[in-house]
Amino acid sequence: MKPQRTLGQIYIFCALLFWPAHPGLAQELEPQRWRHLPIDTNFLSAAYIHNDADIAFDPALRIEDATKSMDTLVLGYSRTFELMGKSAQIQVVQPWQDGSWKGTVNSEPAAISRRGLADTQVRFAIHLLGAPPLKGKDYVAYRAATEVETLVGVAISVQLPSGEYMDDKLINLGTNQYTLRPEIGIVHGRGRWSFETSGSLSLYTDNDSFFNGNRLELDPLLFVQTNVLYRLQPDMWVAAGAAYAIGGESTVNGVGNDDRKESILWGVAAGYSITQWLGMKLQYVRSDSQTDIGTDSDRYIVSLSTFW
Helix, strand or coil: CCCCCCHHHHHHHHHHHHCCCCCCCCCCCCCCCCCCCCCCCEEEEEEEEEEEEEEECCHHHCEEEEEEEEEEEEEEEEEEEEECCEEEEEEEEEEEEEEEEEEEECCEEEEEEEEEECCCEEEEEEEEECCCCCCHHHHHHHHHHCCEEEEEEEEEEEECCCCCCCCCCCCCCCCCCCEEEEEEEEEEEECCEEEEEEEEEEEECCEEEEHHHEEEEECCEEEEEEEEEEEEECCEEEEEEEEEEEECCEEECCEECCCCEEEEEEEEEEEEECCCCEEEEEEEEEEEECCCCEEEEEEEEEEEEEEC
């Protein structure tokens, strides 16, 4: 017999699934990003992310043994609603960061730190196939009766240049540029299993106030990911996924830097409903650069979600 869940368990389960591990900062490995959610519901989430990274620079810069340690606090709000007979949602995410960078420059030790607000992200998403706009008991009944389904969704997110930025510094928490990110996702659910494939393309405006009055341009960055999720019981799930990112070469004052990014990510996650109204998610994400210039990182994420 299929286990029965309360309305609160269903909602908090969805909140844990849809909430990004590292929202508003960059592309991120997110299990079940396109999950069917009840409409007319508010979701609130808080997350803590610790990130350790090794950074490889162009040897000509004579920067060696570069590392980064970053702590991020993220507060996010999302509202689901019906639009033209479809399920939709709007999301706003605000990160706060405390980071330090260390290394040697021309064989001399060097270190810097930054603390403050990073860029705000606003995201709108809508399901084009599946995920009927339901709420309350109708939503719970639909989820209980649906064993096999396929969802297709599209989204657009805008990363605003609202983070702290100093044009006389090379390293900043804010980007001083807008990022427009169209997305598409496909989810197939079958019993306790859920399979997702999605992709996004980041498009960047120019930064005309880059370091000491220079102009920075970034090529588009393609990001594709796939995730597999399994429900152990009504209030507990586990997931694993992998992703690939390529592009984003930078140009300063019209001169290319030959620094195209290429990375492979993989990660695992688990979620649990602590109470009927509060859920927790734990996640680990590893990112490995596939080029000589890039970043290898480990991210550890803890998030709490609730709804009303």
